[in-house]
Amino acid sequence: MCTDPKPSRRRYSQPHHPATQRSRANSQLPPITSCRCVQKAWLASRAIPRRKGTYLMPGAQRPLNEANFKHAMTITRECALDLLKVLWGIHPYRTTLMFFLNILRGLSPAFRCYSQAMIVDELQSFITSDCFTWSRLVRLLVTEILRRAFDGFLDSFATTNERIVHDSARFFVEYQQVAQRLRLDIPTLADPHVRDCLQESDLFVRSFNGMGGFGLLSPFDFVQILALASELVSHIFVLLSLTGGTAHLGALLFSLFSAVLPMILDRYGLATSQADNSYSPQEAKTAERQEKLRSLAYSDVHRSEILVFGLGPWILSSWSAARRAMLTDERYSLTKSNLPDMLKEMNVSDLLFALQNIPLLLMFQSSSVSLGSLALYRSSVQSVVFTVGNLLTTIRMAFQGVFLMGAFCAAMNIQPRLDPPDEDALKYPTNSGGMKLEARHLSYTYPGSKDASLKDINFTLNAGESLAIVGYNGSGKSTLAKVLLRTIDFDTGELLVNGVDIRRLPPRDYHRRISTVFQGFSKFNSTVKENVGLGYVQKLSSHAAIERAIRLGGADSFVGSLPSGIKTKLDATGFDYPSCAGMNAMVPSGFSSASSNKIPHGLSGGEWQRIAVSRAFMRAERPEVDLLLFDEPTSSLDSHAQNKVFDTIDDVSRSSAGKRTKTVVFITHRLSTARRADKIAMMERGTITEFGSHEELLKRDGSYAALYRASV
Template sequence: MCQQSKPQRLKRSSPPPSLATPDRTQFQSQAPPLDSCHRVQKAWLASRVIPRRRGGYLMPGGQRPLNKTNIRLATTISRECAFDLLRVLWGLHPIRTSLMMCLNIVRGLFPAFRGYSQAMIVDELQSLVSSGHFTWSRLVKLLVAEILRRAFETAVDSFATTNENIVQDSARFFVEYQQVAQRLRLDIPTLAEPVVRDCLQESDLFVRSFSGMGGFGLLSPFDFVQIFALMSELASHVLVLLSLTGGCANMGALLLSVLSALFPLFLSRFGFTPSHPDAPYTPQEARTAERQEKLRNLAYSDCHRPEILLFGLGPWILQSWANTRTAMMHDERSTDSIRSSLPQILSQINVSDLLFALQNMPLLLMFQSSSASLGSLALYRSSIQSLVFTVGNLLTTVRMAFQGIFLMGAFCAAMNIRPQLNPPDEEVVSYPTIANGMKIEARHLSYTYPGSKDASLKDVSFTLEAGESLAIVGYNGSGKSTLAKVLLRIIDFSEGDLLVNGVDIRRMSPSEYHHHVTTVFQGFSKFNSTVRENVGLGFVQKLGSQTAIEHAMHLGGADTFVHSLPNGLKTKLDISGFDSMPYPSVSGATAHGPSSRIHHGLSGGEWQRIAISRAFMRADRPEVDLLLFDEPTSSLDGHAQNKVFDTIDKVSRAPSGEKTKTVIFITHRLSTARRADKIAMMEKGTISEFGTHEELLKKGGSYAALYKASV
């Protein structure tokens, strides 16, 4: 796995060759070893191939069969990225992680010591009974000593568990953070690739395994420590058995082991097994969990992806998610500390093993003539039982670990996926600022959506000078919104050239380019949040400024209804079809229970004003050179429409009246199109006519016909 030079970060590097697949997937790596990254990617993809089925791949998360080929692939993945990943995770808590590994090995020895302790008690009891000097005080001393030993063992287990939880929480936060951050970095063309989506799905399964949520067949890297603990336990039982096999009645001991193994079933049958029900969420925890889930959904959402990319919301979402995730982890640790109180620890002391030892007392008379002591018999029986159980656990763990290796490979591969719109590092140029806005030159642009046979854009060419305004008109399906997404650098073009201020747009970083653009998409986002955030996310740096948000709402016309909402800017807006996740609170109410958190519905026109206000959060900033509006007033009446376009014109000019920004808007209303300096008439994916309103009317072509039909 490629890592970043900074600690606790995975390395990103320059793009290696594509995977051996028809899909145009490219994985990142900025620094050596480039070949190592590529080998992991190839091994992960090869493990998904279904034998004897041409072009067939396992579904994401599918179980890899244990065969020679997959063992070789698993070895490759482990060799290339397992050590680096474990080194990064170990670096989060070096001392605690080392202590966790040592304690797990020590805890693996506890069962053998427990068996010896029981054997000593039984032998002592046998000696006391045989000698005829049996005293209750001696028995009580032995039992107290055994209980103290078990209390010490339980305390060690409790400390080890607490330490392990801290290490696991840090590792889980790290991998979740990396996964969310990578999701936010990826652009729409990259996410459209099927192999990339599959890789991200398996990477997500790997991340979930750190929370114990992955289900059957998933094992996180820190769970691999259990293998060492099981091997330690297995070795201790084997040594015990080797020391006892000389003079024990093997068959009888084995029979007793089988019978004693049934004893826990009777305990659970009659309800003696302790249960630990999950503690309910408090109202504050419910709100924190709800916000964490919403932020994670934003990072994974495809429908919100254009605005997340264009408005540069990635860092804000990532930081907000990290804050809420940290708060959740703090709450969980507080709950765990409450559960680890002294009464709880004492209640966890398992007395069933004591009962197993004491139940052998009636058998003393039967074995008085035997050369083997009753203690050695009990020890042999428990060791046989534990040996069988440990071997079963070890086989299951190894099988899960084998599957987990491929999910780890998916995670390593996913962390090196490079967004397709990002230019190679050596070709990146800064955004060239010029006076009066942005100059756009499109030369023979073409674009076809993945999976489609017909091109959505065909040979589109036009030139728009800095400070000019352009209206794009045409029938439905003519490619207007697709052209807007290409101009906004949301999707790529397959043929042609697009120059911005004289520089190839493909040489600019999309994130830097987006700093100089604002927009209203035709399918704008409706965020499941407050009015403040729905507007303020247009320029997240001013999200905390009520003055900036109210100014943007005034420009967009949203202030006319926002102040009449139940809680003003704090009103939570209703999102039709939003599937929220309830979190039970102590009082039994859900996260949406209190009346103050009821979501308020808006009409289509009101939502459109919110989206326009979001765009105006940054429209009048000096670094913004392009204002692009895709059907921004489709749900507004004529008066409101004129007011919005008057505002757009005002924002695009300096106080002196000079044009300082380039404006592009898509509209069906040709009366609005007349406002623009230039008009582009689109038909069947291409610009059939381009010029001023008067020039196109004189042509008497498609625009003139459409205009006459609308008058």
């Protein structure tokens, strides 16, 4: 799971959030522990006994046995305290207050039962004796009403405080999860254990949606155990203080029976109805927006372009804005109150329930058992029964939650496999004339495959030169392109960039130096502007930059005729976003939405390809870009359009004085185009069999010459 042999302890970054005001620097947050032992314990808990190498499905319940108890203790010891410190540090005072208030709320039911018993006893005294005083009864009733009002206020205040703490913690863990997803590269995500760990980590993050949401338990929900324990202790204390003698014991047994009976009836079909938690239209729109952006972060389809075009920070900031808006909407809806809600907070029904026992007075006129004692017994016993049941359920959920917490801690420490260790990392070696590439005995086999896709690849491409990669389908051309783009690693050999091993260059820094068109380029259900602008998100708001990229890519020939020009929403049905209804979901605040209510416009394959080429040209002219790599960029274009695109590529790769400033690599199946390149690599069965200029390869009269003659 941990891709480095000794994973370093990393600090969680704290995103800005209006509900997360802090009095100390973010760097002072305690770090989460290294994932090595936590990862081993988490993985061992999923192992199926006597079936070596097989594991439980992600999210499956762990059996409660001695081995898993030890694994849970290891995870708790190694990461629980650090994680709680981080979460506590978001709102120190509110978090402390939350724990205190929950313990206090746990004690409240016992006092409520005692108060009710006093009122009932006073009513009994009124009927059975002449010592009754109205003033005392009125005083007890007023006291009870005030106590209930205070309970309602306390519960409302505690709920509001708890919501603030939960929302801040939830935003924090969700932010970390999305940020980590965006950091991870394709080779890392190909590991099945990594994917399982991320899936259970996601379940842990979802547990912060509320108390016991999704049948899960978050660290802050552990406060329920304290509240339930305090409630149980208070009721037991009441029962022990009142139980004495045969009459009291009989009342206790009667109360026990009346408390257990509803549970038996409930087991046979008496279920409570669920509250309506539907979203308002605005909340639904906000929820859809943040979920779409989160899906983009989790997408495997768009992973390559997200990495190469550096879309991670943009997606993260856009999701963060949408998520904050969602949490704000939820909090606003919870602050709404009306008179019926206030009456519910006062729990008037509990008082009426106690008064319903008055008819039983005649049964106890000759007994030392008072009606108030009976009511107190019944309430306390019933509370003990339900509290024990809730406590056991909570403990079981907590046991499973420990392993999800372990998955989260381990997932946050996963390092992208393509990232070099800090001690080996080098800055990108700049070269004013483009990027020099040297491949030495490169080989690569896809995970799970027996046959190598690349075998002993060797070539040298000097800075400023152009290279055409040609060959039959399945010869490894696109795989070599992925290696050159550093979206996948190679198994053996070397790849030097300006004389430096590419494995020592941080991928994010390297990707800033390249622009590309993937063979399977991404299509987004968004506007033309956004589909093109994602090639360089820093210029996404620049109308001039996008118009120029569209012109360079040849897309101006049809964009101008679209219903709303570059604001026309495009239909990319069949990809990650099959529905056009929620297209604004992937557009952060500040994006154009003039065409949001119009039907998405469909494009042909050639038109989509021009959009993809335009996206690459968004950054192709940048001075820091040294390599342009195009994988079949004109496969759906006619010969005229194809020549225009390659003319543009040649122009962009030169300075105003005509000097080559960028290295160009392109894959093509049209050999008439390949002859434009300085060098041609002929690939067969995963290796380069011929390398040289067009004229040199024709003179060799080998595979390239035969393929060329067959194509003309």
